[in-house]
Amino acid sequence: MERNLLESANVLVLVLDRSGTIVRLNRFAERTIGYSRKETAGKNWFQLVGDGRIPEGFRRAFDQPVEESINISTIRCRSGEARVIEWRNTLLFSVQEVVEGMLSVGVDITDRHFAILNFASEESTFRNVFENASQAMLVGAVSTNPGARRRLTANAALLRMLGYASEELDGMSVNDLIHPQDLIEERRLLHEILRGDRDSYRLEMRLLHKSGDYMWARATVLAVRSDPTRAIMVIFVEDLTQSHRAEEALHESTRELRVLEARLAETQEEERQRIARELHDQVSQDLTSLSINLQLAQAEIEPSNDAALSRLSSAVDLIDETAGHIRDLTFDLRTPLLEDSGLSAALIWHAKRFERRTGLVVRIGGENPSVRLPSGTEIALFRITQEALSNVVKHARASYVDIEFAERNGYLELSIRDDGIGFDVSGVIEGGAESDPRWGLLNMRARAEALGGSLDVSSSSGEGTCVMVKVPR
Numbered sequence: 001m002e003r004n005l006l007e008s009a010n011v012l013v014l015v016l017d018r019s020g021t022i023v024r025l026n027r028f029a030e031r032t033i034g035y036s037r038k039e040t041a042g043k044n045w046f047q048l049v050g051d052g053r054i055p056e057g058f059r060r061a062f063d064q065p066v067e068e069s070i071n072i073s074t075i076r077c078r079s080g081e082a083r084v085i086e087w088r089n090t091l092l093f094s095v096q097e098v099v100e101g102m103l104s105v106g107v108d109i110t111d112r113h114f115a116i117l118n119f120a121s122e123e124s125t126f127r128n129v130f131e132n133a134s135q136a137m138l139v140g141a142v143s144t145n146p147g148a149r150r151r152l153t154a155n156a157a158l159l160r161m162l163g164y165a166s167e168e169l170d171g172m173s174v175n176d177l178i179h180p181q182d183l184i185e186e187r188r189l190l191h192e193i194l195r196g197d198r199d200s201y202r203l204e205m206r207l208l209h210k211s212g213d214y215m216w217a218r219a220t221v222l223a224v225r226s227d228p229t230r231a232i233m234v235i236f237v238e239d240l241t242q243s244h245r246a247e248e249a250l251h252e253s254t255r256e257l258r259v260l261e262a263r264l265a266e267t268q269e270e271e272r273q274r275i276a277r278e279l280h281d282q283v284s285q286d287l288t289s290l291s292i293n294l295q296l297a298q299a300e301i302e303p304s305n306d307a308a309l310s311r312l313s314s315a316v317d318l319i320d321e322t323a324g325h326i327r328d329l330t331f332d333l334r335t336p337l338l339e340d341s342g343l344s345a346a347l348i349w350h351a352k353r354f355e356r357r358t359g360l361v362v363r364i365g366g367e368n369p370s371v372r373l374p375s376g377t378e379i380a381l382f383r384i385t386q387e388a389l390s391n392v393v394k395h396a397r398a399s400y401v402d403i404e405f406a407e408r409n410g411y412l413e414l415s416i417r418d419d420g421i422g423f424d425v426s427g428v429i430e431g432g433a434e435s436d437p438r439w440g441l442l443n444m445r446a447r448a449e450a451l452g453g454s455l456d457v458s459s460s461s462g463e464g465t466c467v468m469v470k471v472p473r
Contacts, residue, residue, distance in 0.1 A: 008027075012028055012085060013026040017101045020058065022048070029106075033048070033049055034078030034079055050075065065099050067090065071086075072085070072222075073087065085107065087105070090103045090104075136155065136158035138152040140232075142223075142231050158237055162207060177207050182205035185205075193223045199222070202221070203218070205219060207237075217241075287319050294319070297312060342372050343373060346382055351364055360393065363402050380450070384444045385416060387443060388467045400418070401418045402417045411472055411473065413468065413469065415466060422459040422460050444467070453469065
């Protein structure tokens, strides 16, 4: 079906190899250039419909490589007629990810192209359309001559956008309007036009408003070379000020959220330690005193009172069991080994306790951190691992968990992988239900991002789950 669509499409579809040799073209391309597929087989496209020179832009697309690009070129048909085509190009890769060729889809813009030429050569005819267009526009000529100033004419919509009167722009060059940092890229693209490497480009840049402030805009530039040293340019300008302000506000909100998340994690850790101290210093001591008092009371009861002795013995056992639970909870809330010996030692200790409590096998491997990490990083990674292991027990039905460390390019990577039943990651995270896996994953991700890192979860049904955490050293 896809092949039929390409064959029936009213656009040129062309596949070239790296040398420009034609691999395939559709029927519309045949009709446009006037050559049959049999005649084009094994022929070089640029020799068949051009002057034989392979454009620099074509070579550069393979060398960089540029996966997608747009260019405009003139082709010479079999009849001798010249057609102007706007191409959208996509590189084709082999299974080994080696660039093998290029897929080009072309639209015939000959009429539009010559309309621009007519507009430039017969400006008076189209002046009224230009001046009254709702789209902000610039039009004019550029030259390769050294020191030539690019004097472009602005329409009323652009003057309103920038706040200038027409006469105020008379002594200005387009170079005076573009922010110096953006002018570097704009000049590079312009030189490619003047060299004939491209006929159009699109660029986001900052333009100088009359107020003295710069505003963000997107410029779409179409150019027609009238001779080797000169090009006629039509520039369409779109105001991006509001969208950039919205992006900046979003970035600021995101930054503030990260700060808040970091502070929340600190506060949570402080509260954990306070509760752990309270459990250890007060509750555990009270339980110990209660156990001693019960044992003393047990010693004073007549041996013949079996019922009372049995109840007291059960109460003492329950107190000892409760004290054990509180010790485990205290260690979960505050891990002295993490503070004293670091993340690796704390995770090994936690893994052994986890195995004893759940029966799951936990294996720790990889390269342990070469030096101690910042305290906040160690705490965050330890809590993420705790949460991940807790999720495995609750949901995964796994038999083992592998935890591995790796250090790459200034980042520490921690992976937690199980052999469980897996799940639909996007369905859990984006779901509306306030389920444990959803909020557990969101909390883990928030901890990683608060450190300037990332957390990714990959899973599929029956294939287990992998939690990958990456944080800066």
